[in-house]
Amino acid sequence: xxxxxxxxxxxxxxxxxxxxxxxxxxxKDLAYINDMLAWNLLAMKKAHFFAQQCQDRDIKxxxxxxxxxxxxxxxxxxxxxxxxQQNNQFM
Numbered sequence: 794x795x796x797x798x799x800x801x802x803x804x805x806x807x808x809x810x811x812x813x814x815x816x817x818x819x820x821k822d823l824a825y826i827n828d829m830l831a832w833n834l835l836a837m838k839k840a841h842f843f844a845q846q847c848q849d850r851d852i853k854x855x856x857x858x859x860x861x862x863x864x865x866x867x868x869x870x871x872x873x874x875x876x877x878q879q880n881n882q883f884m
Contacts (some may be wrong), residue, residue, distance in 0.1 A: 817835065826870065829866075833863045837860045840857070844856035
């Protein structure tokens with residue numbers, strides 16, 4: 794593997810990396826967060842449903858773990874949103 798050098802035009806087009814997230818959530822950001830919440834909630838429900846239908850213990854266990862993972866992701870997103878709202882940074 795070789796290292797590629799950036800030409801000056803490429804270096805100008807690169808945006809600096811943010812040290813912290815912005816204090817404002819845009820409409821587009823909010824729509825994406827809502828989508829992520831919906832995806833995780835749906836995945837959690839589907840995993841739970843299929844785990845209930847499954848008779849193989851190993852597969853049932855994996856589906857339960859998958860559902861729990863999506864539930865944790867959902868709850869983590871909600872926690873971040875609630876913190877933003879409490880800090881009056883949510884717009």
